[in-house]
Amino acid sequence: MRVAHATVLLDFDGTRVLTDPWFTESSQYHHGEPLGCSIAELPHLSAVLVSHGHYDHFDLAAFKAYPDKSVPMLVPVGLAARARRAGFVDVRELEPWQSVRIGPLRITAAPAAHGVAEITFVIEGKGRTVYFGGDTELIAALETELPRRFPEIDLALLPINGLRVFGHRLVMNAEQAAELASALHAKVVVPIHYAFRGGWFTNTFVLGYDGTPARLLSAARLKAPKTEVRILAPGQKLRLESGS
Numbered sequence: 001m002r003v004a005h006a007t008v009l010l011d012f013d014g015t016r017v018l019t020d021p022w023f024t025e026s027s028q029y030h031h032g033e034p035l036g037c038s039i040a041e042l043p044h045l046s047a048v049l050v051s052h053g054h055y056d057h058f059d060l061a062a063f064k065a066y067p068d069k070s071v072p073m074l075v076p077v078g079l080a081a082r083a084r085r086a087g088f089v090d091v092r093e094l095e096p097w098q099s100v101r102i103g104p105l106r107i108t109a110a111p112a113a114h115g116v117a118e119i120t121f122v123i124e125g126k127g128r129t130v131y132f133g134g135d136t137e138l139i140a141a142l143e144t145e146l147p148r149r150f151p152e153i154d155l156a157l158l159p160i161n162g163l164r165v166f167g168h169r170l171v172m173n174a175e176q177a178a179e180l181a182s183a184l185h186a187k188v189v190v191p192i193h194y195a196f197r198g199g200w201f202t203n204t205f206v207l208g209y210d211g212t213p214a215r216l217l218s219a220a221r222l223k224a225p226k227t228e229v230r231i232l233a234p235g236q237k238l239r240l241e242s243g244s
Helices: 080-085 145-149 174-183 200-205 213-223
Strands: 002-004 007-012 015-019 047-049 073-076 091-094 099-102 105-110 120-125 128-132 153-159 186-192
Touching: 007 120, 007 128, 015 105, 015 120, 047 105, 073 080, 073 105, 080 091, 153 174, 174 186, 174 213, 186 213
Parallel strands: 015 047, 047 073, 073 091, 128 153, 153 186
Antiparallel strands: 002 007, 007 015, 099 105, 105 120, 120 128
16 A cells, blocks of 8 residues: 555565655645545554664654554664664664565565665565655666566565755666666556655755656556556555556
8 A cells, every 4th residue: 555655555465565664744745635544544564674873764763653562664774773762672784685584574675866865665465566666766786786686576565756955866767767677577566655745845946856657657658568557545555466
C-alpha cells in the first residue's frame, strides 16, 4: 500500500515492511496528497527501512509514537543514534551491499546519491524481489551493479519528481526512472515521491520539480516497454499476482 510520498507499506504474506516514514507536515514540507493511513492504523511491522535522515523520509518525532520500539529499523550509517534516542532498540546501520535477515526476508542496502548519506533497498522474500529507491538521483551503480546482483526485480518503487535545489538536481525525474526500470528489468514500477510541495518561499525561490506519473507512463512506453506502470493513490493496494 502506498501511504504517501516515499512511505510505502509492503506486505510479504504477513511480514510487513514500512519505508521512509513521514506522517506529519510543517510550513515547508507538505505531502501534497492525503495520507493513506495514520501511524495508529499501521499493522504490526516486521521492519522499518529508512533511506536517509531528511524529515520527509525520517519523521522520527512523529514515528516514535509507533508502539513497538523493538521493531528492526535499518538506516544508513550515522542515523542509528537518532533512532535510539527516540526509543527504538533494534537499529542497524547498513552500507551499500550489506544485507540482513529479517524473518523470511533478506534486505540489502544499495547505493544512492542525494547530497546526504543515503541508501536504497532491495527486499527479497516469499518469492518476490522489491527495489525501493528512496529519493535518489540516477547513478551508474543503480543501472549497472544493481541489476548484476539482482537480475530480476518484480516491483520497483521509484522517485520521479526530479527535485532541484537552487537548480541542482537531487532526485531522478520520470524519464530517468523509466531508464532505471528498464535497466532493472522491473516487471512493475510504482512511482513515488511526486506530490510533495514546500512552502511558498521555497517553491518560488529554492525548489524546482520535474516529473509526474503521466510523464513516467509516457517515458516507460519508449524506454521500458516490458515494464508495467501502476500509479497508486494514497491508501491504494497493489497485489502482485503469480507471473506479474
